[in-house]
Amino acid sequence: MPICADGHPTAATDYCDVCGSTLTPAPTELRVCPHCSAPAGGRFCETCGHDSALPLPTPRPSPEQSGQSAVGAPSQSLDAPVWVARVFADREFYTRVQARKGPDAERVAFPDFYPERRITLRGNQFLIGKRSTSQGIVPEIDLGIAPADLGVSRAHALLQLDDHGALTVTDLGSTNGTSLDGAETPIPPQQPIALRDGSRIHVGGWTTIAITGEYQPLSPPGP
Template structure:
């Protein structure tokens, strides 16, 4: 049996630039994204008590932890027919509008903006009483890590740094 003749591509005398004209350098590989922020989505019975909703409040339990990958986060309820897919989906709370609020960050600070929702968006500091006045529609309000953002009939959001386990 005779072996096939070596090709130019397998020849040790041919430089790499010829065999692979577009080599990929390690610096071209993007590093994986690191999760920095999460939102805890809570059912808050105290908030529900102030909202006078006709809907029964679900049983509160542990919060749902939603990773916040983007700098601009839509809070609302999913609607496939309207092509609305919020990053923080509050689908069980019918007091939440489909496009309820926008949370944005510059990497250090967080802002909440009500998107002309039906029931308003409220912000209060951690440990403070429940808020009574919504933020004005279309106005961005800064809030700090751990502050509470209230939407709908029973939903409370807390934005915080991701733990090492969540990263």
């Protein structure tokens, strides 16, 4: 039953039965076209002609979203970006360490062969160091695999990933320190330092860990 502006219930729809005041019609619901967002009062939009009874077409993903390069065949579907650590023997870093004669410079030799490793960082904490069963140290980035860098400490540094996907590195008080992006000065110990796509972490006498953000293929669906 309609109610007038003074709060009187009334059976009439134009004037109040109690006080005679004019009734204001209830506003109609504002509708917009789901296709072009123009005001639409009926089934068919007067602006673009869209039939609201039909579903909207599914938009085509961009090449970046679909995993297809601008020129070339489509690749596998891609998941969200993840951080990847690329571990390799860095001759340039080794030369800098030898020039400044670090604590272990005299006994650290550059390896004749060191296969590059790529480690996907899944989780939120990643220890950089050397495995020690007796001390219970099990690094996610184990630099004790032969040929080992003698300048790397058992628990050398820590990578941490926060809830927003930001990555930091913290030196854990290592003997030879941790430096970034070719800098001669090590980062302060026990202080998280923000990393970015392309950051290079230098540890020990010749080891560099390059950080990149990459898209990984989606895992195949289960049975």
